[in-house]
Each structure stands twice: as C-alpha cells, then as structure tokens.
Amino acid sequence: MDTASDGSARAIRRVGEALAGRYAEIGQAVAARIVDEIPGYRDAAPELIKDLRAGATATTEVLARTFAQGSTLRREDLGFVRDLAARRVHQGVSLEVFIHAYRVALLAYWDACADEASRLGISREAGFALARSAIDGIDTITTQAAEAYLREETRLRTQSGRAARDLVERLIDGQPIDPGRRHPAAPGLDPTGQLLTVVGRVEQTTLPIGDALQLARDALEQSPSLATIRHGELVVIFAGTSPRARIASLRAARQRTIEEHNIDVRYGVSVPSGGFASVQQAYREAALALSYTSPGRPIVALDELSALECALIGATxxxxxxxxxxxxxxxxxxxxxxxxxxxxxxxxxxxxxxxxxxxxxxxxxxxxxxxxxxxxxxxxxxxxxxxxxxxxxxxxxxxxxxx
Structure with a gap:
C-alpha cells in the first residue's frame, strides 16, 4: 500500500506530465503576464520580448520536466538561465526588474499548476507538496538567475571601468585617438564634438577616498559619457557646451552626496573644448578651476574666474x-x-x-x-x-x- 508521501510524489508527477504537454502554451502565458504587470518590459524592444518568451518557455519546460520525472532541479539543468541573466545585463534590464519578472513567473506558473491539480483531483496533501516543489523550483531558478546577473554585471563594470580609465589616461596624456569613429568606452561622445571636462576631489569624508569618489560618481543625475577615478580624483568628460548647465547638475549631485553620505566633493569645470584632441588642455583647465574652490565656492568653472584671477594664472x-x-x-x-x-x-x-x-x-x-x-x-x-x-x-x- 502506498504511503501518503508516495501518493503525493505520484500526484506531482501526474501534474508535471500534464504541464509538460503544454509547456509552450504556459510559457507564452507567463511571458504575457510579465509584460502586462512590469512596466520595464511593457515598453521593451521586440527583440527583448522575443527573448523573454523564449526564456519563459524554457523555464516552464524545465520545471514541468522536473515534476514529471520526480527529480530535483540541478545546477547543470539551468545553464540557459545563467545565459539569459547575462543577456539581460547587456539588454539594460535592471536587476530589480529582472527578479520581479521571476516573481511574476512564479505566480503565473503556480496558477497553471493549480489548474492541473484541480483538473486531476489530487489530494490536499499532494497539493501542499506540489506547492512546496513549485516554490523550491522557482527559488532555485531565481537564485541562479540573480547570481549570474550580478556576476555578469560585475564583469562588465570591471571591463568597462578599465577601458574608461585607459581612455581617460590616454586623453590626458595627449595620445592620439582615432577621430573617425566613436570609442567603445565612450559611445556617447563624438570624438570631434564639443566637450566639457570636470575634475572632482573629496574635501571631507569618513570613507576611503576611492569609495567616496565612487559614491560621488553614482550621484550624478545623468550618466556621464566618460568617467573614471584616477589618482584620488574623479574625472568626467561630458558632451556639451554649457558650463552653467553642468554646474547646476554638479551642484545637485554634490548636495546629494553631502546629505546621504556626508561626503563633500569640490569640482572644477573646463571651458568647452573641441573633441578628444583638446581633453589634455581641458583637464588642466578643470584642475586649475578646482584649485580656486573654497567652502563658499565648492564648484568653479574656468570661465567664472575674475580678470585678476585669469591674469595670475598666466603670470610667470x-x-x-x-x-x-x-x-x-x-x-x-x-x-x-x-x-x-x-x-x-x-x-x-x-x-x-x-x-x-x-x-x-x-x-x-x-x-x-x-x-x-x-x-x-x-x-x-x-x-x-x-x-x-x-x-x-x-x-x-x-x-x-x-x-
């Protein structure tokens, strides 16, 4: 005579077999629910939606197959999840939105499980066991997905940060950069367009300087086209011709770092310069403007300096x-x-x-x-x-x- 546990296991396998027979249909329904409930996917590009449907279908299939076989999800079964997580990083989907999608998927998949359990008339005990199995399966998948996302994000950030730092160093050193194409580390910058260079240094903090500068970098309202931390300073190169507008955004960012992290950063801003070839001089200008900052004047643009200050700059x-x-x-x-x-x-x-x-x-x-x-x-x-x-x-x- 079967024990209650054996009966529950057999019931779960029956539900799994039923789900496996219609996993593609369920996967499409899961994807549709994600798109409907999460704004981050609702307005996504068609390529991302297509990838979402493929991922939801593959996830539904592996869960259904696991139930049907009466087995447990293994790490080696989830390579497609890790690949999908890495793609989401490159597609610009935030971790919050990415994990939210899996929560929605859990509810949608459980609805499908409950429908099959009701249709097959499984016992209450088997229903509880089915719920535990579904939750454990989705939890395993979500954990694998989150870990893979963070690994890829860290790898990409490290790679991008190194490339940005190398490019900034070359520009400051005056090394030639191909003006005919945009650099991969700064795709938002026209190598021959108008640029503004900003140099920031920490005046007061209880944190290590590198950590404080990273928080200052993160506080900028708009993602800079090119930014790096070097030699105890933050160097940011923006596309644009208006120091006044840039000072307004720097002032707001500086205030946030003070209020949220008790970090006081001062900034110097160059005059507008023409393309990558001018960054070496623009960096010197921004560093010079930074030297004129004070507690009452924490952000200084070079073109704000008085005639007397400018005269002293050029003094022998x-x-x-x-x-x-x-x-x-x-x-x-x-x-x-x-x-x-x-x-x-x-x-x-x-x-x-x-x-x-x-x-x-x-x-x-x-x-x-x-x-x-x-x-x-x-x-x-x-x-x-x-x-x-x-x-x-x-x-x-x-x-x-x-x-």
Whole structure:
C-alpha cells in the first residue's frame, strides 16, 4: 500500500506530465503576464520580448520536466538561465526588474499548476507538496538567475571601468585617438564634438577616498559619457557646451552626496573644448578651476574666474615670486592673526570695500572690521582700505593659494 508521501510524489508527477504537454502554451502565458504587470518590459524592444518568451518557455519546460520525472532541479539543468541573466545585463534590464519578472513567473506558473491539480483531483496533501516543489523550483531558478546577473554585471563594470580609465589616461596624456569613429568606452561622445571636462576631489569624508569618489560618481543625475577615478580624483568628460548647465547638475549631485553620505566633493569645470584632441588642455583647465574652490565656492568653472584671477594664472614664475615677496609681513603674522586677516581681506573685497557689508558677512561688529583693517595696514604695509593696497593683498593671497 502506498504511503501518503508516495501518493503525493505520484500526484506531482501526474501534474508535471500534464504541464509538460503544454509547456509552450504556459510559457507564452507567463511571458504575457510579465509584460502586462512590469512596466520595464511593457515598453521593451521586440527583440527583448522575443527573448523573454523564449526564456519563459524554457523555464516552464524545465520545471514541468522536473515534476514529471520526480527529480530535483540541478545546477547543470539551468545553464540557459545563467545565459539569459547575462543577456539581460547587456539588454539594460535592471536587476530589480529582472527578479520581479521571476516573481511574476512564479505566480503565473503556480496558477497553471493549480489548474492541473484541480483538473486531476489530487489530494490536499499532494497539493501542499506540489506547492512546496513549485516554490523550491522557482527559488532555485531565481537564485541562479540573480547570481549570474550580478556576476555578469560585475564583469562588465570591471571591463568597462578599465577601458574608461585607459581612455581617460590616454586623453590626458595627449595620445592620439582615432577621430573617425566613436570609442567603445565612450559611445556617447563624438570624438570631434564639443566637450566639457570636470575634475572632482573629496574635501571631507569618513570613507576611503576611492569609495567616496565612487559614491560621488553614482550621484550624478545623468550618466556621464566618460568617467573614471584616477589618482584620488574623479574625472568626467561630458558632451556639451554649457558650463552653467553642468554646474547646476554638479551642484545637485554634490548636495546629494553631502546629505546621504556626508561626503563633500569640490569640482572644477573646463571651458568647452573641441573633441578628444583638446581633453589634455581641458583637464588642466578643470584642475586649475578646482584649485580656486573654497567652502563658499565648492564648484568653479574656468570661465567664472575674475580678470585678476585669469591674469595670475598666466603670470610667470618670476612675477609670482615678486608678488609672493610682497607678502612676507602678512605671512609673518601669528596663525590666528593671519586667519583673521585673510578672512577680513576677502570679505572686504567681496563687499566692494563696504565695512557694513563685510561685518554682516563675517558676523562681527563694524568696529571690529575697522580695527582689523587698520591692523592689516600697519603690520603688512598694504592698506586694504585703498584700491591699490587691496589689489596687492588679493594678489598675494591668490599667489600663495596656488603655490
């Protein structure tokens, strides 16, 4: 006499045989349900939908055959699932959407199992056993699919990251790149089109610099056409001609990294440049603009620099040495006095030599500003209350910051 377990096993085999006889029909129904319930597939290209139907049919067949044979799914039975998962990575289907499809497939497949179980009149115990087998089978397939997806995604990201880094290094070094075709590492960039180069560096974080830069890279609203992390900095090359629009997106990305990860990144932006051949110079421009960033000015585009700042950029080493020598008395101040002097000089310049506005900016009394200005004039020999004296002091500070 058969035991209850034997009876359940025989019932599951009967259901499996019935499902195996119509696996193609069930597979198409599963695919249709996925397309209907998941927006990520609803608007997919015809090639992806065709592949989805083939995958759903193959999955239904292997499950039905496993039930009919009374066996257990093995890893070697699921090579097609791993291949399918790898294709989904290249087809641009996210992991969330991919796994969601398997959840929908489980429900659709179980509906087919339940219909056959009802038609065949299997016992309640056999029905429970059938449900466990169906769930275990789909769980095995889903696990294999997720692992394969992540492996391929990691492989592709590593390969893509290496290719992007190599291309950026070649561009920064000024090595020639074929202008006649788009580079595989940057298919969104026209090698002869207008480009903007951005350099970012972490100013504050509790994370390793590489991890912080990766989070900063991920925070960018639009996927950059070409980005890599090199020598402790993030280098991003965008297609476009508007530094102003790019600064807006960088500002939003920077704010997200601060709010979500407590990472402060500063950015320098080049002027628009012409194609890959110009990236070497554009990188220098972006790095130079980055050197002018500050807590109050965390993103700087080269074309935003003042005429004085631009003049100092082009100053010869001899000119910079002469300017620096004029700041010996300023540098001789104590650390506290120097910090107060620098703050006051910059605030006074920003406020257009207005004492009241300077005081408001520094959150001090106007008399404090007047006292500091007098002390700076006395101790440095440069009177910031005069145009010539203030220009001298600003040049000294800018040259010192760039040394």
């Amino acid at each position: 080493a001899a000119t910079k040495a002469i300017i620096a020598s004029k700041g010996s008395n300023l540098r001789a101040l104590s650390d506290d006095d120097l910090a107060a002097a620098v703050e006051t000089i910059r605030a006074f310049a920003t406020a257009d030599l207005n004492v009241a506005k300077s005081a408001e900016q520094m959150h001090v009394h106007a008399n404090t500003v007047r006292y500091r200005l007098q002390q700076i004039a006395t101790k440095t020999g440069h009177d910031p209350r005069t145009f010539a004296g203030l220009v001298d002091l600003i040049c000294i500070l800018e040259t010192a910051d760039r040394r």
